[in-house]
Amino acid sequence: MALMLKNARLIDPQIGLDDVADILIRDGKIVEVGTNLSMEKGVERDLAGKIVTPGLVDMHVHFRDPGQEQKEDIASGSRAAAHGGFTAVCTMPNTDPVVDDAVAVEYVKARAAAVGKCRVIPSGACSKNLKGEVLADMGDMYAHGAPVFTDDGHGIQDAGMMRRVMDYARQFDTAIMVHCQDDSLVADGQVNEGVASTRLGMVGWPAEGEELEIARDIALCRLTGCPLHIQHITTKRGLDLVAAAKAEGLPVTCEVTPHHMFLTEDAITAEYQTSLKVNPPLRTAEDAAALVEGLKNGVIDAIVTDHAPHTDWEKDREFELAPFGMTGLETSLGLVLTHLVRAGVIDYGRMVEAMAVAPRAILRQEPVKIEAGSTADLTVIDPEAAWTVEVEDFCSKANNSGFIGAELVGRATDVYVGGWATMEDGAIVE
Numbered sequence: 001m002a003l004m005l006k007n008a009r010l011i012d013p014q015i016g017l018d019d020v021a022d023i024l025i026r027d028g029k030i031v032e033v034g035t036n037l038s039m040e041k042g043v044e045r046d047l048a049g050k051i052v053t054p055g056l057v058d059m060h061v062h063f064r065d066p067g068q069e070q071k072e073d074i075a076s077g078s079r080a081a082a083h084g085g086f087t088a089v090c091t092m093p094n095t096d097p098v099v100d101d102a103v104a105v106e107y108v109k110a111r112a113a114a115v116g117k118c119r120v121i122p123s124g125a126c127s128k129n130l131k132g133e134v135l136a137d138m139g140d141m142y143a144h145g146a147p148v149f150t151d152d153g154h155g156i157q158d159a160g161m162m163r164r165v166m167d168y169a170r171q172f173d174t175a176i177m178v179h180c181q182d183d184s185l186v187a188d189g190q191v192n193e194g195v196a197s198t199r200l201g202m203v204g205w206p207a208e209g210e211e212l213e214i215a216r217d218i219a220l221c222r223l224t225g226c227p228l229h230i231q232h233i234t235t236k237r238g239l240d241l242v243a244a245a246k247a248e249g250l251p252v253t254c255e256v257t258p259h260h261m262f263l264t265e266d267a268i269t270a271e272y273q274t275s276l277k278v279n280p281p282l283r284t285a286e287d288a289a290a291l292v293e294g295l296k297n298g299v300i301d302a303i304v305t306d307h308a309p310h311t312d313w314e315k316d317r318e319f320e321l322a323p324f325g326m327t328g329l330e331t332s333l334g335l336v337l338t339h340l341v342r343a344g345v346i347d348y349g350r351m352v353e354a355m356a357v358a359p360r361a362i363l364r365q366e367p368v369k370i371e372a373g374s375t376a377d378l379t380v381i382d383p384e385a386a387w388t389v390e391v392e393d394f395c396s397k398a399n400n401s402g403f404i405g406a407e408l409v410g411r412a413t414d415v416y417v418g419g420w421a422t423m424e425d426g427a428i429v430e
């Protein structure tokens with residue numbers, strides 16, 4: 001079936017495209033891009049006033065499936081992804097059971113094929129059961145479709161073990177993605193160590209607990225040659241380490257979340273909002289400003305959400321007892337459009353690089369470009385849509401967003417995956 005997207009502003013920095021034009025799609029592929037295109041029969045959408053970009057990819061989400069489907073599952077998580085404008089996500093392996101073998105990879109792929117509203121790319125664990133002790137079956141998982149590996153949720157504590165992980169992974173075209181956390185420093189840390197931990201009277205999670213592992217893993221990247229991706233980076237000094245590694249020519253990339261850019265430790269008040277309890281923690285205003293600058297200047301490669309859904313009852317507890325994490329899939333694009341693009345900090349092209357181009361490259365996926373021959377994974381954005389973040393609007397099962405009530409401008413209205421609409425005019429296509 002043919003599909004024609006007419007009159008939208010097409011933005012694709014990979015090919016220097018920023019023009020109002022039409023896109024003709026057939027059999028899941030873009031067949032022509034140009035002005036005044038016509039077709040004999042098919043579906044035509046007039047997207048005047050809208051922006052079309054290569055489909056957005058969130059390379060860091062938790063769908064809790066298998067094992068904790070009360071929080072989220074592949075059906076609800078992928079609906080939330082489509083609702084947020086994403087055409088693909090990479091799921092983290094810290095499910096129950098852990099995705100540390102090929103059977104678990106096949107489960108995620110099969111569920112996504114059956115009920116998914118976006119492409120679901122499973123990452124595999126580096127170590128068995130995320131214990132950091134025994135290598136997981138990375139080769140087998142890779143052969144079954146896990147393109148990247150991570151023990152997200154944990155740092156691999158032993159440097160020798162991390163070296164073995166990277167030596168092993170070096171055999172495939174992959175990247176090791178790391179959640180940098182030195183447990184001997186972080187222990188039961190709840191909030192950023194410093195002003196926030198003192199003011200709130202809680203155990204601190206020091207920046208150094210993250211920075212030490214970033215430095216160590218960059219050293220191991222140099223030693224092994226294995227591509228390294230630093231997950232959810234949060235500190236200014238951590239960014240300096242990544243910038244130096246890149247300047248040296250090491251294969252190091254990193255990602256940032258909207259909550260670490262747009263919220264700081266100052267947001268946590270005497271109300272002890274558990275929705276703001278995240279790992280790594282919200283840092284200082286100076287760190288947040290450095291993250292925005294890092295995104296702008298390219299030290300940061302990708303924007304991710306670390307979408308971490310929890311049930312209300314789990315978050316409705318004392319701060320120390322509540323689990324870490326906030327949701328993000330349905331607010332990420334609006335936050336980035338409002339606080340970065342409309343604010344003039346970055347342009348649409350840079351946004352597309354960080355939310356579509358770089359994630360695909362790091363995940364070893366085929367590029368998607370707005371040109372003939374490319375897979376038709378596309379995101380349609382209404383840049384003028386003003387809206388308020390409300391829990392009633394979420395497709396996710398979870399409500400633990402740190403941005404409830406935020407007034408945003410700009411959101412996705414339509415999403416196409418392989419030429420098929422997963423969202424049309426803001427509604428998920430059933």
Ligand SMILES: [Zn+2]
Nearest residue numbers: 152153179231
């Ligand atoms: Zn993590």
